[in-house]
Amino acid sequence: MSETALPKDDVQPVLDAPVETVSNPEPRRGNGLAIFALLVGAAGVAVGGWGIWQVRTLQASTQQQLGQLQALGDQAQSLKLNEQRLTARLEQLPAAEELEERRRLVAQLQGDQQRLNQRLETVLGASRKDWRLAEAEHLLRLASLRLSALQDISSAQALVQGADEILREQNDPGAFAAREQIAKTLAALRSTEQPDRTGLFLQLGALRDQVAELTELAPEFHERGDSLQRLTADGDGASHWVQWWEQISRYIRIDFDTDKNIRPLLAGQSLTQVRLALSLALEQAQWAALNGQAPVYTQALDEARDVLKGSFNLDNPQSKVMLEQLAELSKQPVTVATPDLATTLSVVQGYLERRNVNAEESVKPAVKAGAGTTPETSP
Numbered sequence: 001m002s003e004t005a006l007p008k009d010d011v012q013p014v015l016d017a018p019v020e021t022v023s024n025p026e027p028r029r030g031n032g033l034a035i036f037a038l039l040v041g042a043a044g045v046a047v048g049g050w051g052i053w054q055v056r057t058l059q060a061s062t063q064q065q066l067g068q069l070q071a072l073g074d075q076a077q078s079l080k081l082n083e084q085r086l087t088a089r090l091e092q093l094p095a096a097e098e099l100e101e102r103r104r105l106v107a108q109l110q111g112d113q114q115r116l117n118q119r120l121e122t123v124l125g126a127s128r129k130d131w132r133l134a135e136a137e138h139l140l141r142l143a144s145l146r147l148s149a150l151q152d153i154s155s156a157q158a159l160v161q162g163a164d165e166i167l168r169e170q171n172d173p174g175a176f177a178a179r180e181q182i183a184k185t186l187a188a189l190r191s192t193e194q195p196d197r198t199g200l201f202l203q204l205g206a207l208r209d210q211v212a213e214l215t216e217l218a219p220e221f222h223e224r225g226d227s228l229q230r231l232t233a234d235g236d237g238a239s240h241w242v243q244w245w246e247q248i249s250r251y252i253r254i255d256f257d258t259d260k261n262i263r264p265l266l267a268g269q270s271l272t273q274v275r276l277a278l279s280l281a282l283e284q285a286q287w288a289a290l291n292g293q294a295p296v297y298t299q300a301l302d303e304a305r306d307v308l309k310g311s312f313n314l315d316n317p318q319s320k321v322m323l324e325q326l327a328e329l330s331k332q333p334v335t336v337a338t339p340d341l342a343t344t345l346s347v348v349q350g351y352l353e354r355r356n357v358n359a360e361e362s363v364k365p366a367v368k369a370g371a372g373t374t375p376e377t378s379p
Contacts, residue, residue, distance in 0.1 A: 144345060163348070174351060201286050205286060
């Protein structure tokens with residue numbers, strides 16, 4: 001113990017000397033350890049973050065796989081339900097023998113339906129032809145009525161032409177006689193001139209409008225008291241005598257031409273009556289022109305001309321022109337000799353009767369054959 005202990009004075013200088021030489025390496029070693037520790041910590045943090053990211057990625061993948069498994073499960077359930085439905089439907093289907101029997105019945109029904117369709121087309125085809133032929137007969141009847149009642153040649157020609165087209169559509173050699181008679185009728189209608197009744201009606205209407213303008217009657221005395229005024233011009237009461245002469249000259253006329261017929265002057269009411277009589281005569285002529293009444297037409301125009309000659313002055317240009325127009329209109333025909341369609345109608349009716357008889361005779365064998373095959377086809 002005594003040997004190893006050193007005096008304080010001797011040891012103190014020794015401790016002070018090495019402190020200065022050994023103090024530099026210790027801080028360097030501590031810094032390296034700190035840096036190493038930091039690197040190790042950073043690596044650990046990185047490893048921990050990477051691990052957390054891997055865990056989250058695995059969780060997301062797991063969730064996705066769970067969703068896919070759920071969808072697959074739903075699809076499997078739906079497929080299972082569909083399989084059950086198909087199985088139920090298959091169980092409801094009849095057996096193969098029953099299906100074969102049904103197929104045979106359907107084939108038989110289709111065959112029966114085809115035969116019925118053929119018969120129906122045959123019957124309907126004949127019915128359509130009968131309807132068309134009946135229409136041709138009706139057109140001929142209408143044409144005959146138009147000719148006899150109205151003498152309308154244009155309408156009758158169009159109707160007869162329509163009947164001929166219907167017979168041409170039939171393409172039947174038995175209709176030759178009927179078409180020949182219709183051709184003769186058409187030729188007769190084309191050679192007949194249609195009277196212009198509408199034009200006559202309008203011309204007479206224009207003359208009726210001119211009746212109101214016929215104001216000039218038989219010539220009046222136009223002196224108006226001039227001679228008396230010259231005689232009394234210098235005396236008293238001249239104006240009184242002039243007025244009296246103007247009034248009396250309206251009712252009294254002195255005509256020194258004894259070779260002419262002297263007619264009394266008409267008052268205002270008489271003029272209205274004459275105009276009305278002339279207008280009624282022209283209106284009657286219009287009606288006769290439209291209805292083809294030649295005697296009435298001629299008589300009405302004669303009455304109108306008598307009214308013009310008896311009541312109006314023929315020297316008046318209006319009365320003269322109207323009288324000339326009435327004379328021209330009286331020469332226009334309002335009726336024509338129309339051809340008779342009775343023969344044509346009877347020929348067509350005979351053709352229709354023969355055709356119906358032939359059709360009935362041709363249908364009887366088919367009906368008998370159908371009655372014989374009905375028990376065989378019935379199930």
